Amino acid sequence: MRIEIDDDLDLGKIAESGQCFRWKRLSDGAWMIPAFGTYVIARQVTGMAERAKAAGAGKSEGSGPSVKKPEVPALLDLSCTPEEYEHLWKNYFDLGTSYRRIRESIDPADSFLQSAAAVGKGIRILRQEPFETLISFLISQRKSIPAISTAIERLCRVYGKPLGEVEGETVYSFPSAEDLAAFQCEKYGYGNAVGTCPEREAGFSSCGLGYRLPYIKKTANFFAENENALAEFSVLSDEDLKEALLSFYGVGVKVCACTMLFGFHRLDAFPVDVWIQRALADHYPDGFDFDRYRPYNGVMQQYMFAYYKNNSH
DNA sequence: CTCCAGGAATGAA
C-alpha cells in the first residue's frame, strides 16, 4: 500500500540515526524493517529530501520573508495491508506525532540547533519494542554500530524465529525474554547448567556479546519471570522509569537514556555520548536549556547527533 | 598487526 505522510520523514536518516540496528537496505533502495514479530518492506517514493534537493538548485525566489514554501508530503510504499498499517506500522513510525512542528519550535536565534535540525530533518523516533531496545543498547556499549548490528543479527538467528525470506536471506524475529532466558552458560554461572554450556553449542558464544552476556542474561531472566514488568514500566513517570532501568545490571545512564527514548518513547530523554558531549561543549558552554525544549529534548539530541556524526567534528 | 567502538562495574582516592 502507499500512503502520503505530510510530515518530516526520511527513512535513510532514521536508519543512520543509531536508534535501530536491524533495518536492512535492499538492492533497490527499499528498507527491510523487522519489528513486533514481523517485518515490512518500506520504500520512500518521493520525500522531503528529494524535494529539497530539487528545489535547492533554484535557491529561493526573491527575498520574500513571509512566503512559506509548501511542504510536499512524503510518499511511503509499504508491503503490508491497510489493516497492518493501521494497527502496527503507523504506530511504529510514530505517524501520530508531528516532527515538523517539533522542529519548527526550535529557537530561531539558535543557529547551531537550526543547522542541526536541517541536517537531521526527517528523523523520527520510532516506537520500538522496549525489550528489544533495552537488550540492543546493552549490547551497544563499547561497540561500533556495525558491530552492534552483527551481534544483534546473530542473536536473532540463534534465538529468534524465522519470519520469511528477503533477497535470499532469512529474516528472524528478535528473541523474546523467554527465548533468551531459556539458555544457560557455565562460563558466567547463570541458570543451572552443569558440565555443559548449551549457549556455546547453540552459538551464543559467537554472538559477540563478550562481557555483556551476563547483562543480557540477567535482564532476560527478569523479564521472563516478570511478565507484567514491561506494562508496569510503561506507565511510570520518566523519573521512576529511569530509576527502574538503572537498577538493571549493565544499564548505566547512557543505555538508560537510549532505552527510554527509543524503547519507551520518552521524547525528553537525552542520551549523552562523546559526540553530544562535544556538541554541548562547543555550542552551549553555559549549559543547554533543557527547559526550553521540554518535553522534546530527545528529538533535539537526535538532530545534534546527526549533525555531529555527518560533519565528523 | 594496531586501534577503537553510541559504556558500565568496580574499587580507590
Next chain:
DNA sequence: TTCATTCATGGA
C-alpha cells in the same frame, strides 16, 4: 562524590 582500570570482541 569523581577518577582510573578493566572487561571481550568485531570492524577498519
